Amino acid sequence: MAIAATEPAATSARPFGPAAALSCRECGERYDLGPKFACEFCFGPLEVAYDHGTVTREQIAAGPLNIWRYAPLLPVPANVDELPNMKPGLTPLVRADRLAAELGLRSLHVKDDSGNPTHSFKDRVVAIAVEAARTFGFRTLSCSSTGNLAGAVGAAAARAGFESCVFIPAGLEEGKVVMAAVYGGKVVALDGNYDDVNRFCSELIGDPAGQDWGFVNVNLRPYYGEGSKTLAYEIAEQLGWRLPEQIVVPIASGSQLTKIDKGFQELIKLGLVEDRPYKVFGAQATGCSPVARAFEQGHDVIQPVKPDTIAKSLAIGNPADGPYVLDVCRRTGGAVAHVSDAEVVDSIKLLARTEGIFAETAGGVTTGVLRKLLAEGVLDPQAETVVLNTGDGLKTLNAVDSGATATIRPSLDAFKEAGLL
Amino acid sequence: MAIAATEPAATSARPFGPAAALSCRECGERYDLGPKFACEFCFGPLEVAYDHGTVTREQIAAGPLNIWRYAPLLPVPANVDELPNMKPGLTPLVRADRLAAELGLRSLHVKDDSGNPTHSFKDRVVAIAVEAARTFGFRTLSCSSTGNLAGAVGAAAARAGFESCVFIPAGLEEGKVVMAAVYGGKVVALDGNYDDVNRFCSELIGDPAGQDWGFVNVNLRPYYGEGSKTLAYEIAEQLGWRLPEQIVVPIASGSQLTKIDKGFQELIKLGLVEDRPYKVFGAQATGCSPVARAFEQGHDVIQPVKPDTIAKSLAIGNPADGPYVLDVCRRTGGAVAHVSDAEVVDSIKLLARTEGIFAETAGGVTTGVLRKLLAEGVLDPQAETVVLNTGDGLKTLNAVDSGATATIRPSLDAFKEAGLL
Known part of the structure; x- marks a missing residue:
């Protein structure tokens, strides 16, 4: 097993690896692999269809110690581990x-x-969406998020050299907001709940302002979901x-x-x-x-x-x-x-x-x-x-309301008096 | 490479693996492996000395995907990966x-x-100290900590079934205090800085109240440090x-x-x-x-x-x-x-x-x-x-002072008016 860090390399000739097409989950209609997410006929969601060939346990075991060991089962190029991405996965x-x-x-x-x-698990889905965004030539990554996704998109965009602008409902946990923002992209809080944020993003993607953006969980959703x-x-x-x-x-x-x-x-x-x-x-x-x-x-x-x-x-x-x-x-x-x-x-x-x-x-x-x-x-x-x-x-x-059991003077007497033994 | 989770097993006959003795860093005096940390002659710090024999890259590569792949280089039993511990390491x-x-x-x-x-990296050092504590028969784990160590000890104690009581300076970051406390052990904040906390722990270890405790960074320090x-x-x-x-x-x-x-x-x-x-x-x-x-x-x-x-x-x-x-x-x-x-x-x-x-x-x-x-x-x-x-x-x-770039109404007009494009 090689666990050495890899060198960057040029993009692959088969950017989607074993993926063969997008297909509609409802009616089965097939489309070329592209930044599409809804069926033109029945509006059903599109998902990635594969032409896997043979995949063996040994092939997977010889791969890197992250989700890219499963590249033969994902819509990503064979050299994906050499590209600048977050390499999530193989968590305990x-x-x-x-x-x-x-x-x-x-x-x-x-x-x-x-x-x-x-x-969070969002690093998995974002990793696949980022590779699709790279192939489609998007320069800005976006998403609607309940918090974890915003951080995952911010980090992945930074690592891969994309701009980012993510949308969250106002009032999220501090850790999620600070983390999303620290990577240097834009974090826009919307007065409303997640469903309002989601509606906003659907509007934005139909507007000239958002048309060149890769929304990981909207127009890149078929790829994203595979993560x-x-x-x-x-x-x-x-x-x-x-x-x-x-x-x-x-x-x-x-x-x-x-x-x-x-x-x-x-x-x-x-x-x-x-x-x-x-x-x-x-x-x-x-x-x-x-x-x-x-x-x-x-x-x-x-x-x-x-x-x-x-x-x-x-x-x-x-x-x-x-x-x-x-x-x-x-x-x-x-x-x-x-x-x-x-x-x-x-x-x-x-x-x-x-x-x-x-x-x-x-x-x-x-x-x-x-x-x-x-x-x-x-x-x-x-x-x-x-x-x-x-x-x-x-x-x-x-x-959680957890906190220090007690705050005392730094002396043995104080410790014993506090009844902590 | 086997990445399957392991089954628990009995403790080993060689609980310290390749470790041969404790030796004084200053004067070289050697001691049997035990819960000792200072030389009786010169008060120098003790560290673990080894009798490694042969260790190969292949042997390491065949090991688990955590620090226990290096068990042949650490004071732990050969079956350490089968014991209930945190299995840190092999970070990116x-x-x-x-x-x-x-x-x-x-x-x-x-x-x-x-x-x-x-x-934090503290999971590495704590993992080794916990195995030593298990071997020495301690039932309570403790430490002086600037925050990260307190969380690592709390978690490791919970996983391995020890009691824990950790000491921190008052005024630490909220995330560190909450994390340390959530595992259910005692977290005692002392009015003072880390050096005061450290002095307190040295006193406690000399007192009957603390004599049966394993302080990961005091009486278990020679093992801890090896992590x-x-x-x-x-x-x-x-x-x-x-x-x-x-x-x-x-x-x-x-x-x-x-x-x-x-x-x-x-x-x-x-x-x-x-x-x-x-x-x-x-x-x-x-x-x-x-x-x-x-x-x-x-x-x-x-x-x-x-x-x-x-x-x-x-x-x-x-x-x-x-x-x-x-x-x-x-x-x-x-x-x-x-x-x-x-x-x-x-x-x-x-x-x-x-x-x-x-x-x-x-x-x-x-x-x-x-x-x-x-x-x-x-x-x-x-x-x-x-x-x-x-x-x-x-x-x-x-x-860091990072936060949302802006908070706006969830409408395209509001987004465009905010000048965020």
Whole structure:
């Protein structure tokens, strides 16, 4: 295994690697690979279709120690690791024996994505979108963001030499805003919630002002979304090329959950893992749980809500991929559930206390839903289970009330008097 | 390369692996491996001495993707990766072409340790100390800390099932305090600076109240210190088994710098890298620059100072390993220099803007000293250079004044009127 840092090189002749086309998720219409995101016929979302050929475990194992080891499964050039990008991924799959014991689970791993360069899973999706932006000749990167994405875009734009201008709802956590801004790009806060920000970006992309911009989660969305598949690839490889039996995934737009399923399906199709059943469980905060409500009520249509939760990174009231999330969870025998903000905080502390992992609120949501669905008998305590932590507690400090146990004079007497022993 | 997560297993019969003894850095007296830190004869600091035998690149390459791949070079059991610990390390060595171009350097890499589990290099040293604590039968972990160490100890104690009680100076950055506390251990703030906290811990360890505690940076210090060698090993391996020609390292206690040198020397001695000259440069903030002052004045003795700098993680006014830092920097032909707090902030932004890396203040110190010593002609712009970022900007948010560029209504008109295009 070569872990040496690579030298930069010229761009590839096949900038999208194994990707063959864009295809409409609804009607199947195919398009050339370009900065398109909606079907011209049915307005369905476009996604990347592949012509994979043969991909082997050995080929992947010989690759770099980041998501680019999966380049044969992604819409990126073969030399992508040599280009100036953030190289996220291969984050720890933590064997969580102490948490498992506390919850009565036989086997639990936490996929801890806080180790990514800007400490959220968003570095994965942005990395793919940036390569597409480079190929399409965009000079400015943009996005609508609940916070983590803004930081990931700012950092990736800086590393790759793009301008950036990102849009966030006003009132986000300080850590997310400072981080997004420190890379030197523009950070524009909009008075409204994420859904307002998203609408604004859709308008901007139709306006001459935004036409030459690469919006990672709008006109580059088909590429961007593929980055979430790397979570599936890594979990399978880190389990020893095996799918977990149960996985708990947070839902914001819902894209991540559907792409993890797509990733598992690709691994099965390519013969990289055994075809065994797995169940996908979606997790939302009660204060923004439109997908969980639809699941509970057996509906196929998502009723948009106005978010009111401390889990701001999941606060998307009108989740674009909600119906596809319902499909995946129903098809695999999983479920979608929600937990209250109090349970989110308690679950952040549970994960920290048992495994030394300081999750952001989204990780509190998944851990809370894990606990809830185990207690309800929906999750099988005997099945091999993976729970995702997609962000970092340092970005949502205010969610937890932790602080110094005591402040005292620096003397032994003061220490003993404080009753801290 | 196997990247699969490992199963827990019983402790090893050789709990300290290749370590043979503790030896006094001053007089060479040897002691059995135990929870000792000072020589009984001359009061010199004890360090770990090894009986390495043969260690090959292939042996290391076959190991796990964290610091435990270097277990044959550390005082840990061979099965250490199977034990419940944080598994830090193998953080990115980022090829920093844009920063290099801006500074006029031919070749620059940033060793970015913010990707560690608690986002600082302290996870490395704590990981080794925890294994020693386990072997010695301590049930409570403790430390004196400027902040990063407190978080690393809290997390590692939680993962490994120890109690913890850590000591910090009052007035630390919020992110560091919240993170330290969230893992459920005790966090005691002392009214005073780090040197006061350190004195307090020395008292406590001599008191019955603290005698059964493992203080990672006091009675476990010989083991703890060895963790910093892994920075040297990783840099060499990531450069393709080659030493850099110049390296810029921050100085707090000075231990990290001396252990990086020790790591390079071991690699040379074991034939793992070519024996070529390298220069070690130490970096301090002007407001706490006792080692830099001694270097400038040609002194061998460090005159303690009262720290006054935003670089709180480096704010140790009486650095224990200061004299050894002077030895290393003089012997290798390096230097020790300091930069002002304003230069620290400017350098944090420079690194963020050019490479998408959001460093804590300590990373601003090293980047600032890199820039300063290049401008002064002390660093060679033609030499292969590595600069360390040992912490995370999310923990020192207040150091940078970054924030949203503007807050506006979510409408195209408002956006255009704000003059943001």
